[in-house]
Amino acid sequence: MNFLKRHFKKILFFLTIFILIIMIGLSSIGRMEGADLGFFGNFIAGLQKLTYKTGGTFTNSFYSVQEIVKMREENIMLTENVYKLRDQVRMLENIVNKSDALKTEYEMRKSLSYDYVVGQVIAVDNSNWFSRFTVDRGENDGIRQNDIVIQAVKTDDNIVQIGLLGIVAETSSDWSKIITVTDERCKVSFKNNANDESGIVQGSIDGTITGYFFNSKAGAKAGDSLVTSGIGEVYIPDIYIGDVKDVVKTTDASTLRIIVEPAVDLTKIGRVYILTK
Amino acid sequence: MIKGLNMKKYIFMSSLIIIGFVLQTSLMGFINLFNVIPNISLILLVIFAMLTDGVSGGTLGLLTGILYDAMIYDIFGLYALIYFLTGAVIGTISDEMLRENQLVYSLAAGLSTIVMHLLLYLILFFLRFRVQSAHGLLPSILVETILNAVLVVFVLRFFIYLSYRFNVKA
Numbered sequence: 247m248n249f250l251k252r253h254f255k256k257i258l259f260f261l262t263i264f265i266l267i268i269m270i271g272l273s274s275i276g277r278m279e280g281a282d283l284g285f286f287g288n289f290i291a292g293l294q295k296l297t298y299k300t301g302g303t304f305t306n307s308f309y310s311v312q313e314i315v316k317m318r319e320e321n322i323m324l325t326e327n328v329y330k331l332r333d334q335v336r337m338l339e340n341i342v343n344k345s346d347a348l349k350t351e352y353e354m355r356k357s358l359s360y361d362y363v364v365g366q367v368i369a370v371d372n373s374n375w376f377s378r379f380t381v382d383r384g385e386n387d388g389i390r391q392n393d394i395v396i397q398a399v400k401t402d403d404n405i406v407q408i409g410l411l412g413i414v415a416e417t418s419s420d421w422s423k424i425i426t427v428t429d430e431r432c433k434v435s436f437k438n439n440a441n442d443e444s445g446i447v448q449g450s451i452d453g454t455i456t457g458y459f460f461n462s463k464a465g466a467k468a469g470d471s472l473v474t475s476g477i478g479e480v481y482i483p484d485i486y487i488g489d490v491k492d493v494v495k496t497t498d499a500s501t502l503r504i505i506v507e508p509a510v511d512l513t514k515i516g517r518v519y520i521l522t523k
Numbered sequence: 524m525i526k527g528l529n530m531k532k533y534i535f536m537s538s539l540i541i542i543g544f545v546l547q548t549s550l551m552g553f554i555n556l557f558n559v560i561p562n563i564s565l566i567l568l569v570i571f572a573m574l575t576d577g578v579s580g581g582t583l584g585l586l587t588g589i590l591y592d593a594m595i596y597d598i599f600g601l602y603a604l605i606y607f608l609t610g611a612v613i614g615t616i617s618d619e620m621l622r623e624n625q626l627v628y629s630l631a632a633g634l635s636t637i638v639m640h641l642l643l644y645l646i647l648f649f650l651r652f653r654v655q656s657a658h659g660l661l662p663s664i665l666v667e668t669i670l671n672a673v674l675v676v677f678v679l680r681f682f683i684y685l686s687y688r689f690n691v692k693a
Binding site for chain 2: 255258259262263266267268269270273274278279282283287290291293294295297298300301302304305368369370371372373374375376378380415416423425430431450451452454
């Protein structure tokens, strides 16, 4: 008894460490779910939403004033690009319409619509080791674990995807945790649009996305665009992941390792689209 | 009443930890220097642990870590362990240090930043993360260490000012 009294602090210290290590072990293998802080969590999430929005508004105002001069030049450049893209679309539509099979697939993809929920980023992880963020939508909005998160723009007919952002890791009643494509724990099966070859890309601790092909003889070159392949049935097919930035040979020189530039700038995310299944 | 720390002070510090967490995860992302964000939560924890003892430092560290684990990450206990260790160790050895010397706070904040990243590296290594590319983070960690070591002095002064305003004995 005297021993316990004398060493109470030390026992408490080591017991806490022991319990936390067990928790880390269990939650890392998925045997234990993250803590749901209930009302307190929702309260914190509300505060985060308020401060994130305030920060965003101030930063945007600051940059708006700073970039007013650039906007005119950018407007001219964008108008030129729109004309170029319209011309390209006309040309491609002409080619597609000459083949029945291509026409059917084009119509099918055009009419493809997603069920989605629009979320606002309320908190971001700014440690160097992970790439996560939290959105203000949760189970009450129909969001489930493993739902896909993309950046998109809303048009009159549907949403037009800009690129893959990540996946829902955990949900609470009113907010959800998202793992981005640059995070170590995010693995996505991809398809190279240039040659239809598939593989896996994965984020890393230093924030780069690297990947490899299933077929060791498959090739890739810088600029090839990668989309989700749908293999594994976690990610919906044809979501734009990004472009190949570099291709490097592995140490055994038999396979290629690709470095991918994500389609979305993860430092500038505000509104996100969560595709509900 | 907790030994060496009255309840008002404890609630005051806990509230600041929560506010620090909210600011760190939402507002601080917009205020980065050389693409590096100082760690306000760690700075606050270092100050509070320095001003109290091991038990209070550990408890406040646990609170900070649980907030991060529950609100941001999916591995529960990771940051709770790191912040608990940081708070408990600094709180325990703070008795031996000159609490009036601001340089000590800078040193503690700088060292805590390095130790925090070192612990993260070790834990992630055992969790089989691909930590080989972690050397790429060294420049950011170095800048963060310097930022935390400098910022701690200003946060400490602000805390003393707040303590005076709210009539809490710092």
